[in-house]
Amino acid sequence: MQPADTAKHEQTSSADGSDESYGRALQVAFRFMNFRSRSVDEVRKRIGREYSEPVTQRVLEALAGYGYLDDAAFAVAWRDARNRRGPRGVALLRRELRQKGLQADVIDAALEQVDEDVNAYRAGARRAERWLQADGITAGEFRTKMWGFLQRRGFSSGVCRDTVERLRMDFAGGPDD
Template sequence: MTDETVQAPLGGVITKVERQARAKQRYNVYLDDVFAFSVHEDLMVKYRLLKGTMIEPEEYGRILTEEERHRAYLSAIRLLSSRLRSEYEIRERLKQKEFEPEVIGHVTTRLRTEGYLDDALFAEMLTKQRSESQKKGRHWIKQELQQKGIPKEHISAALEQVNEDDETEAAYQLASKRYRKSWEEDPLKARRKLAGFLQRRGYSGSVVSRVMARMPHSKGNEDWHESSEENDFD
């Protein structure tokens, strides 16, 4: 059986350049009338990939390497445009897209240099958002930062911005909102549920104890504080 597959050349003269129909910023490049590779328009300009240009094998290799890096970079930028991400998250997503380790390393280094990846800042902002807007405790936040691959030193620095008084107030607001009705109906039953709920939210035993001490022990009027939740990191 004859193999009719045409082998892409490793160099030659550009005989045709055509824009892709579905990706307007990408072009197909033909060497000696055979499709050789597709490339983003940024690299088209950089390497002056015009019809009639001679591409040597060495340059051909450089173009393909840079194209792969550029593709991975744009993929990472798209991920970062939706929300902040840790370096670990970006590495894992690029790995899922089957980029090579060398490419992933190059891209993450570039993103750090350009300020798009900053695990210290990421940890600080996530901690602030989780503790203030979502009323999550230090234990919850620490576990989430660990899952996102944040280095220990950045986790410790980020958690230092959360003090126990702020945690207690946040936990109290959350408890007031969630258990207001049940507390007015049966304080004893609500007290048992509340302790477990706050622990599951990541609050320490000392914070839970302080909140419980502020809650009414019997039916009666109480100044209940409202709270809201937002999520910018999911």
């Protein structure tokens, strides 16, 4: 059953006014989730702006029952999508998922598979090649720029340190070029 069919089916289940509100709220939720997957909290906030708490709760339960709302699957999909576009550290991914309203245990489960060393290297490799081939960049300037670049992407200091040195060795050919 398609989301629109589900909403129509649910809306016609009763002639009572609360079922009509429920049907409209369900349609709003489907439209909201049409662009990208959403967390339970995001849908709750969106529906809660226009509809009562009982209607909002009923919509959330229905969407979860249909398999459209699953915070654990959302967290994994978010992590994978963000790392595909531009690798990020665990700290930044954790902050983004917290902003989406996910619980700490769901976030921890989604992020336990993240390899920060690999992500940091992938994130820095494109920049390193460009910066190290630029005329006049010193080893100190490279370290400073790359460290800031990686930290802004949520990587820990230890990962930044190791990655900066590894990138310098790989792209510049030596420890103090």
